[in-house]
Amino acid sequence: KKLFIVAGARPNFMKIAPILRELRRGAYPFAAKLVHTGQHYDKAMSDVFFEELEIPRPDYHLEVGSGSHAEQTARIMTRFEAICLRDRPDLVLVVGDVNSTLACSIVAKKLHIGVAHVEAGLRSGDRAMPEEINRLVTDAISDWFFVTEQSGLEHLLAEGQPRDRIHFVGHVMIDNLFHQVEKLAALPPAALGTTPLKQRFPEYGVITLHRPSNVDDPQVFSGIMAALAEVSQGLPLIFPVHPRTRGNLDKFGIAIPDSVVLTEPLAYMDFLNLFKDARLVLTDSGGLQEETTALGVPCLTLRENTERPVTVDEGTNTVVGVDPARIVAEATAILAGRGKQGCRPQFWDGRASGRILEALAVAV
Ligand code: UD1
Structure with a gap:
């Protein structure tokens, strides 16, 4: 069977890497092609991940680049439709919740091509968040759902998805994390x-x-930056800066003390080398909430909600919002040794990719 695997943005690359690695064992009835939409395109946001995570050169590169949500989504759809029509995959596999995930699942379904969604069922409940819209739409039309935690299963069932299409397999991003930890x-x-x-x-x-x-x-x-400056008086903070964030730091003229050390966006291994030994991670990323839980590093999530509640219920994550006083208080508590202990969630064992491909081999 012809399988298209889609990736577009930085948080997709660590999720497709272990699936492609597992496919290379040759144990599954799929001829896979890799599609990079080009949603992220800077060397530091894309190429370095391909190199370090051993991802092969994409079979198709759609080179869509940045734009408004509508522009970017539309460009991905138009270009992805053209290659689907030409090459006719039997199945499209999408991961995560970025615009590429949404765009390619819609295109595939309208061409009557099956869609498998990896990291399905997560819900923040916050529809002001673009990723929440991407998750809801992708899950509404996907055919097979691979979930990372119990909450994903429950949301999909509550939304009426059939139980036999939902597979609780664990987390491909954690497969990749363990692989990279060994290499490191x-x-x-x-x-x-x-x-x-x-x-x-x-x-x-x-x-x-x-x-x-x-x-x-x-x-x-x-x-947020004032709170982080205060925390950094007791513990220096290293801050690799995403391009969007860099632009706004400059635009708003926000002052950064010497105890907050800015860097360019980091390659995966460089970043892993840093956060695995950190006393504390402060983030608004989705994936990092999970990677810190998997490695037992204390994490404060600077958001009002999380779509990954297992990291709070079982892991090392605390959702603290963006109130500066609360951020400082929670960071101080961790530095005083009052952080959470946490344990590794079910099936986060490095074998999710194999479970996914086995299930799909039977299903398709
Ligand atoms: C996207 C994802 C988000 C994910 C994040 C990780 C969506 C809706 N959002 O957000 O879920 O957590 O990636 O990084 O899909 N830019 C560059 N170089 C690049 C890419 C982007 O300079 O390689 C700049 C551009 O100015 C662009 C801005 O960053 O306008 C934002 O990029 P975009 O892909 O629109 O969204 P992200 O904020 O990266």
């Missing part, structure tokens, strides 16, 4: 660009921020 252990520290930072700061925290709701509003963004 075999590398000399000098091979990693973030080693000098770790030498300079024996103890540190890590920040990532890129959600429009946090970085597009000058007041919210300044409030």
